Amino acid sequence: MPDTTSQERQAIAKQYGLMQMGVRPPLGRYIRDVASRWAFIRVLGTATAYSKNQNNYLGQLWAVLNPTLNAIVYVLIFGILIDASRGVENTIAFIVIGTFLFRFVEQSVHGGSKSIAQKSTLIRSLHFPRAVLPIAEVVSLLTTLVPALVVMCVIVLLSGLLPQYPPVHVTWSWLLLPFIVALLWLFNTGVAFMVARAVAVTPDLDNVIGFVMRLVMYGSGVIFPVTHYVSSLSETAQAIVGPILDYQPIGVFLYVARSILTQEPNIPQDPVMWAWAAGWAVVTFVAGFIIFWRGEERYGRD
Incomplete structure (x- = not known):
């Protein structure tokens, strides 16, 4: 009799599309479930972006002021005082582009790490795919990045007016900027998935992320061309370290x-680099999504 009752319940649940709580759904169903929540993701993302600065006097203006002040500090220290921009013609453009875009990456990592812990009440109250939370977090950062990108482009353009730098022109390649930002958003979302899963399982990792991101910043050519310093290494080390730094x-x-915004001869448009960017974005997003999905039943319970 108990078996018959169990079978009947399963049949009724299947008839009305009901799912058992606390069980990871199949990957295909999970993808469809996340895609159907896009309106919720968009609203949650924009609300999160708005709430971050609503208690400040300047409000949403800080979404532009923060990366701008950050870039000014690095330009003053590394571009003027230390003069670490070896092999770069336009130091200001190099540092400004690096700091504005890396800030988007860094905030996505930190946002992903907190996306589960900060929404524990929501997770326990409502039934929805938890992947919505990291996606919404990166969407919120993308909404604040858009006006910051306008400021970034203006600074890059004005830097070409300084006598010590070559002029910067608005060319057709500037139209490609939204595409690389879209690929970067895809990459950041994949990383946010991975970090969200890792921190949900091991909360102590959240304390290490800041140090890791600092190391990534200095090792990724954000404020100075790290590949320039590879030439001082041995030929064997150059053959190993050089490609790693170029294609990370x-x-x-x-x-x-x-290469899109500046016309520097040492940073030409390169289809190979575009292919690498697309590859990193797609692979990271897919891998991150699967990694996050595999821990779906644990979020909000650990």
């Missing part, structure tokens, strides 16, 4: 963005 994801995205 952050370096690839920054190279493509700089």
Whole structure:
């Protein structure tokens, strides 16, 4: 009799599309479930972006002021005082593009790490695919990045007016900027998935992320060309370290963005780098999504 009752319940649940709580759904169903929540993701993302600065006097203006002030500090220290921009003609453009875009990466990592812990009440109250939360977090950062990108482009353009730098012109390649930003958003979302899963399982990792991102910043050519210093290594070390620095994801995205906005001869448009950027974005997003999905039944319970 108990078996018959269990079978009847399963039949009724299947008839009305009901799913058992706390069980990871199949990957195909999970993807469809996440895609059907896009309106919720968009609203949650924009609401999160708005709430971050609503208690400040300048409000949403800080979405532009923060990366701008950050870039000014690095330009003053590394571009003027230390003069670490070896092999770069336009130091200001190089550093500004690097800091604005890397800030998007860094905030996505930190946002992903907190996307589960900060929404524990929501997770326990409502039934929805948890992948919505990291996606919404990166969407919120993308909404604040858009006006910051306008400021970034203006600074890059004005830097060409300084006598010590070559002029910067608005060319057709500037139209490619939204495409590399879209690939970077895809990459950041994949990383946010991975970090969200890792921190949900091991909360102590959240304390290490800041140090890791600092290491990534200095090793990815954000504020100075790290590949320039490879020439001082032995030939064997150059053959190993050089390609790693050239084709690691952050370096690839920054190279493509700089080749779009500047006309420096040492940063030309390169289809190979575009292919690497697309590859990093797709592989990271897919891998991150699967990694996050595999821990679906644990979120909000650990």
